[in-house]
């Protein structure tokens with residue numbers, strides 16, 4: 092096992108940017124006040140939380156008061172789905188619509204709500220992982236409270252036509268929630284351009300720490316809290332604010348906003364170089380996900396004749412992910428690849444390589460060499 096393999100798993104989580112660490116440290120050391128306290132310690136914490144709120148809002152084109160800090164993207168997704176569903180029941184809207192490639196933090200609450208009596212439609216995707224707009228249009232009616240679709244898929248990086256889906260939802264007075272956990276910091280995300288009512292962010296996907304998330308809630312959106320407490324975050328997410336993590340998220344959002352265009356260009360160039368290198372050397376290699384409507388950092392490939400986990404075990408110079416998981420000694424295929432219609436063999440051969448801020452050209456070359464070498468050893 093290599094001590095420090097090349098990190099190609101930025102979609103799982105990113106390291107915390109050293110500038111983000113520097114920004115948060117004073118809020119662990121000296122500025123430890125509770126933002127609700129009426130003295131200088133409290134005021135300092137409160138000011139920092141509000142500055143971070145403005146930074147996060149600026150990243151996604153929102154108003155500061157539309158930003159609700161949560162403990163994770165999972166929590167933000169649960170709050171959006173359950174909060175809107177409950178708030179709109181009185182209007183007689185008891186249906187929810189989603190896609191078949193959502194992260195478990197949307198898919199599982201949807202299934203729980205289905206078990207509790209809500210009508211849930213899971214729309215299929217095409218072979219590239221995209222929803223078809225005619226099927227979305229057919230799935231939405233005036234009884235639908237909420238449509239929830241991710242902006243970018245975590246496994247294959249495919250982007251959904253969110254603006255068009257939101258417009259279809261709004262024709263029926265249906266609200267639109269978007270899980271943008273994988274998109275923020277990698278591609279431009281603007282709540283007004285997308286025309287969405289609720290949107291989820293995850294700090295640890297764009298160089299802030301784990302355990303901090305955001306739910307953007309457009310002003311006027313009906314939403315019931317899941318937790319009840321002392322009224323923090325406009326009563327939508329009570330609990331004393333995680334000031335250091337919120338400050339970190341604000342700094343990460345600022346860095347993402349100012350660096351996004353250049354970083355996305357670099358990521359895409361390196362990702363495409365990696366793809367080209369592997370494609371030249373491995374006959375039968377196939378891309379999972381959309382060729383162009385895709386995150387600039389994500390490369391999900393199926394290697395012929397081997398299983399993804401075997402390949403990664405043999406290429407221990409790199410740290411990457413497979414979509415499959417081992418359950419009771421059997422490899423279970425990725426639900427996302429299955430929804431895209433991949434054969435079992437192709438799905439089991441999949442590896443996700445996701446690049447980030449600290450990936451270098453030299454690392455990409457080494458990673459390609461390691462993967463090609465491992466594949467040749469296993470497939471021969």
Ligand SMILES: Cc1ncc(COP(=O)(O)O)c(C=O)c1O
Nearest residue numbers: 163164165194196245272273293
């Ligand atoms: C698309 C998407 N949504 C939500 C999440 C959940 O994030 P967290 O585990 O930080 O709650 C993830 C994390 O992998 C994700 O990729």
